[in-house]
Amino acid sequence: MNRSSFVLLVALLATGSILGLSGCIGGDEGGAPAPKAAGVTVAGSTTVMPLVEAAAEEFNRIQKEVRVSVTGGGTGVGIKNVAGGTADIAMASRDVKPEEIAAYGDGFQEHLVAYDAIAVVVSQPIYEGGITDLSREEVLAIYSGDITNWKGLGGPDERIYVAAREVGSGTRDTFNEMVMGTVEAETPGVTTYHGSNAEVKTAVTGSSRAIGYLGLNYLEGGALRAVALGGVTPSPETIKDGQYPLSRALKLYTFGDPAPGAEKFIDFLQSAEGQRIVAESGFVPV
Structure with missing residues (x-):
């Protein structure tokens, strides 16, 4: 540093003006940081x-x-x-x-x-065995434990594996209200309870004799099929106009x-x- 530069630095330190250089020495050239999202x-x-x-x-x-x-x-x-x-x-x-x-x-x-819509789904072998359409009363009888074998509904001679959602699920509440008659309905026919739609899907696809219910968007993929309810299958048209009974x-x-x-x-x-x-x-x- 030459003498003139040294004299200038001393003068700046004495007046406090060196602080004004802080924005130029190592500062953010882009200005103030962006506000946090x-x-x-x-x-x-x-x-x-x-x-x-x-x-x-x-x-x-x-x-x-x-x-x-x-x-x-x-x-x-x-x-x-x-x-x-x-x-x-x-x-x-x-x-x-x-x-x-x-x-x-x-x-x-x-x-x-x-x-x-809540789709009532069955394992692929059960669908292919003739269970493609169920009435509300038949689904109620399955979940109530009054029908325990697919043979009683014209299907294969297989004991029904019944999957349902756990307490706290909105899907469970809607299903119970629309099918069982009340949100608080007992479902003694249920084999296993599950915490999510994905778990119900896994249970039904992993079995050759199961029934379950889940949100419509979970139908893609897996060895399961949605059955018609009272002759009406879930579709965008039947859901929006209310024809499908488990629309929501x-x-x-x-x-x-x-x-x-x-x-x-x-x-x-x-x-x-x-x-x-x-x-x-x-x-x-x-």
Whole structure:
């Protein structure tokens, strides 16, 4: 360093002006860092989860202001978490129950995103053995334990393996209400209970004599077939017009007005692009 440079440095130190150079020495040439993205947590129904995961992936890709994360747990868990403030949005395959409103308050706000159906499925050998259409009364008799062999329904001489969802599942509640007559119905005919649609699918595809129920979007792949109910098969047309008896609406719930980030994601799901993802995920757009 020559004498003139040394004199200048001393002068700057004396006046405090050297601090003004800090932005030029090792500073961020791009200016202030970008603001941190707002986090939005979504929890609940495993039926709705594949749709919301696909939407969240696209939503997170096209913008940087909001980051959405998704977990399952079942409709009941989602509703409890959104009411308790540990989730911003609940995924639900049923309406909020009166007892949930009594427990958590009446602040739930409903946001319709898709239509779905509960498909009653059987193992491929059972379908090929002649069980392609069941009445509601026959399904009820199976889950009640009154019919235990497929032979009694015109099928193979095989004991029926009956799969169902665990307590807390919105799919279970809808099935019980629509088929068994009440959400709290006993189902003594059930062989095993499962925590998700995927587990029911695995149980039915892994057996040669099973029956189960699951969300429509889980029908792809695997050695299982959806049977008609009362002569009506589940399809986009029969689901949306209500002909198929196990049709239902899929919803997101917030507790009170959604936060800006949550509202932005809900708006995306209800937009034309979001509804395209609904259809691609195997559900019926609203």
